[in-house]
Each structure stands twice: as C-alpha cells, then as structure tokens.
Amino acid sequence: MISGYAAMGKNQPLVPWQYKSRPLGPNDIEIKIDHCGICGSDIHTIDSGWGPTQYPVIVGHEIVGRVVAKGAEVQDHAIGDLVGVGAQVFSCQKPDCKNCRRGHDVQCSHAVYTYNKPYPDGERSKGGYADAVRVDANYAFSIPTAIDPREAAPLLCAGITVFTPMLHYKFKTGDRVGIVGIGGLGHLAVQFAKAFGVSVTAFTTSETKREECVKLGATQVVNLRDAEQSKTASQSLDYLIVTTNSPHTDWAQLISFMDVYGLIVLLAAPETELKLKPLSFLANNVGIVGSLIGGIKEVRAMLDFAAEHNVRPWIETLPMDQCNEGIQRVRDGKVRYRVVLSN
Ligand SMILES: [Zn+2]
Ligand SMILES: [Zn+2]
Known part of the structure; x- marks a missing residue:
C-alpha cells in the first residue's frame, strides 16, 4: 500500500x-x-x-x-x-x-x-x-x-514549463524577453532566460518583489499597475512569457509591450476564458502561442542546463x-x- x-x-x-x-x-x-x-x-x-x-x-x-x-x-x-x-x-x-x-x-x-x-x-x-x-x-x-534534491523538485514542472519554449524558440543573446508573473514559474523563467543570454524585463504587480527580480537576473522591472512604467515598456519585447494565473490579466496592456512580430507565450492556464481584442494583436503582427510542460528530451536538457548555469x-x-x-x-x-x- x-x-x-x-x-x-x-x-x-x-x-x-x-x-x-x-x-x-x-x-x-x-x-x-x-x-x-x-x-x-x-x-x-x-x-x-x-x-x-x-x-x-x-x-x-x-x-x-x-x-x-x-x-x-x-x-x-x-x-x-x-x-x-x-x-x-x-x-x-x-x-x-x-x-x-x-x-x-x-x-x-x-x-x-x-x-x-x-x-x-x-x-x-x-x-x-x-x-x-x-x-x-x-x-x-x-x-x-x-x-x-530539494531544489531539483520544482525544476521538474515549473522549471521545464518555462525552459521548453526558450529551447524551442532558440532564445539567444540580443533577444528582448519579458516575464509576467514572478512566482513559482516566473522566478525560474527570469533565471533561465538570463542564462540564455537575453535581456530580461520582469513584470510584476508587487512592488515588494522589485529587488528580488534584480537578484534573479532581471535587467528591468516594470510594475504593471504603474501606467508610467508600463508606457516605457511599450513595443520593447521580442518574447513575453506569461506565467500568471490571474483572471484579471489586462491582455491589451501585455500586447502593447510587443515589438512587431513579437511572440507571447502562455504557460499558465487561468480558470477563466481569455479576453482578447483581435485588432490589438493584428496591428503589430503579434503572435500568441501556448506551451505545455516538456518531453523526455527537453527535461533531460533542462536538468543539465540548470546544473551548468546554476539555475x-x-x-x-x-x-x-x-x-x-x-x-x-x-x-x-x-x-x-x-x-x-x-x-
Ligand atoms: Zn505543475
Ligand atoms: Zn505516443
């Protein structure tokens, strides 16, 4: 038993x-x-x-x-x-x-x-x-x-979930990547993205996480509730990794951060439907994709990458x-x- x-x-x-x-x-x-x-x-x-x-x-x-x-x-x-x-x-x-x-x-x-x-x-x-x-x-x-071993545990879901799209879309030095939601997934996403050599902007609604985001490796930190800060991030990203489960996510705001042909990668599944205005992502040719965990090959690659880059x-x-x-x-x-x- x-x-x-x-x-x-x-x-x-x-x-x-x-x-x-x-x-x-x-x-x-x-x-x-x-x-x-x-x-x-x-x-x-x-x-x-x-x-x-x-x-x-x-x-x-x-x-x-x-x-x-x-x-x-x-x-x-x-x-x-x-x-x-x-x-x-x-x-x-x-x-x-x-x-x-x-x-x-x-x-x-x-x-x-x-x-x-x-x-x-x-x-x-x-x-x-x-x-x-x-x-x-x-x-x-x-x-x-x-x-x-204790630190290995969260890598097996949170870690692989954020790592898989970075591997798939071949993140590289010079890419501009945003991470929305600095929690279980997001705090690992900042570290993995940094290790891929990209410039990381952390987006949070919690001012108390600002310093921690920098410690994790973020180059910029934007408080989503601050209109001025949000404006400075307008059309600034190639990729945006969305890890938040909040039903109150302002998708028009997130789309505004994307440069032309930018890609939003959705990793969390809120229990509510997404509300999107089609024109908001048509205007800048912005894509929205999902990604679910990672397969056998990706998990092995993730564990080696985390070990090597101290994620x-x-x-x-x-x-x-x-x-x-x-x-x-x-x-x-x-x-x-x-x-x-x-x-
Ligand atoms: Zn999980
Ligand atoms: Zn099969």
Whole structure:
C-alpha cells in the first residue's frame, strides 16, 4: 500500500489516505519519495478548477526520490538512484505514434499525466504527496549531482514549463524577453532566460518583489499597475512569457509591450476564458502561442542546463504532513517562490 495525502472532494483539506499500488510493469519503477513541490496545478485539480476531478486524488508532480524497485526491462536506472518525476508519467513511445516519433511525447494521445488521469488499463494516476509512486521508467529522470534534491523538485514542472519554449524558440543573446508573473514559474523563467543570454524585463504587480527580480537576473522591472512604467515598456519585447494565473490579466496592456512580430507565450492556464481584442494583436503582427510542460528530451536538457548555469528555485520547505499549510501559503500568495514538501 502507498500512503499519501488525498483530497476527498472539492475544496476539502487533504487527509491521510492509502491506496493499493498499480502492478509494477516491465518498464516501471517504484520511487520512494523524498520531496515533492507544490505546483499551482495541484490546487486547480484539488478545486476541480479545470473541470471535474475524480476524487479521491493525490496531487503532486514535482517529485524527487530514490528507486526502490524496477521492472525486468528497465535499464536506465539502478536501485538506489536519485530520480525526479514531473507532470507526465507515461507515453506510448510506439513507432507508429506520430507525436512520440517526433519527440512530442507530451502530446501523445496515450499520454498519462502524473495525477487524476487514466492509464490505458483504466486506473487513475496518483501523484507525489505520498511516500511512494510507480511510474514508467522513461519519465524518471536522473538528477545531476550538482543539484540539491530539494531544489531539483520544482525544476521538474515549473522549471521545464518555462525552459521548453526558450529551447524551442532558440532564445539567444540580443533577444528582448519579458516575464509576467514572478512566482513559482516566473522566478525560474527570469533565471533561465538570463542564462540564455537575453535581456530580461520582469513584470510584476508587487512592488515588494522589485529587488528580488534584480537578484534573479532581471535587467528591468516594470510594475504593471504603474501606467508610467508600463508606457516605457511599450513595443520593447521580442518574447513575453506569461506565467500568471490571474483572471484579471489586462491582455491589451501585455500586447502593447510587443515589438512587431513579437511572440507571447502562455504557460499558465487561468480558470477563466481569455479576453482578447483581435485588432490589438493584428496591428503589430503579434503572435500568441501556448506551451505545455516538456518531453523526455527537453527535461533531460533542462536538468543539465540548470546544473551548468546554476539555475535553482528559491524554496521554502515543510514536512509532508503539513501539506495543507503549504497549500494555504500558495493560495495566499505568500510563497517565495516554491514550497517543497519533504518526507
Ligand atoms: Zn505543475
Ligand atoms: Zn505516443
């Protein structure tokens, strides 16, 4: 049996709960969990904010721990290895799968995300607020020795989410990049972008984060609530990475920061619809794209890049049994910048 903390219904606190682990398949491993970050997605899921959640649900998809069992066909990992798991735990990896074949395993039609999603056998995945988890070995990533295991946890969802578009759009020296929302994702986005050699403008609504943005590597900091500051950033960016979940985002304001042919990359999913005036982005040929986590290749590249360039989350740690306190701190916007729960 695996012991964890589950939400038994919408808006309810997490309670201790046990479940029988799925069978260990030939390409599966079992991980004894040491650490798990708290991601905004966990809270959307606990709240059924993105649609109905099937309860009970154990959330958590920034998992770090040790391999304690492995299937007969697993070659990449040995018992005792330190590994991390992000927001995905399975893709088919079949040669006739158009998306897996092209390295778009995130978009595999058989993809299983780390919690609240059905496996092909019908069982639903369960996440990392627990003492163990079983996953497909392809989705357990070796953690570079340079990275503290606690700090590795947030890299596996927040980190890969912000890194993937930077890799895909080939960020380079001279590019002008804005980051909106300096939180769990945004504080890593500033660091990764800086490490790609770009000029970073951090956009925040919290004046208290100004100094921290500079420490993280921002060249400029713009308070979105200050009309004068916002005006100075007009038409100044090639890319804008949007990590905020706020339903009150002023899209016309964000679009105004984009230079001709600039690209806005949406990484967070607010529970409300986006309100966009078509002409506002037509006028300067501005593009808006989304990006969802990252595939096997990208996660490996991200961990190496973070190790090499010293990109690390700023974390607060709590024991796993205080997961409800951690979640409340996230809801209250008090975290600087990621909570990591530890067993
Ligand atoms: Zn996440
Ligand atoms: Zn596939």
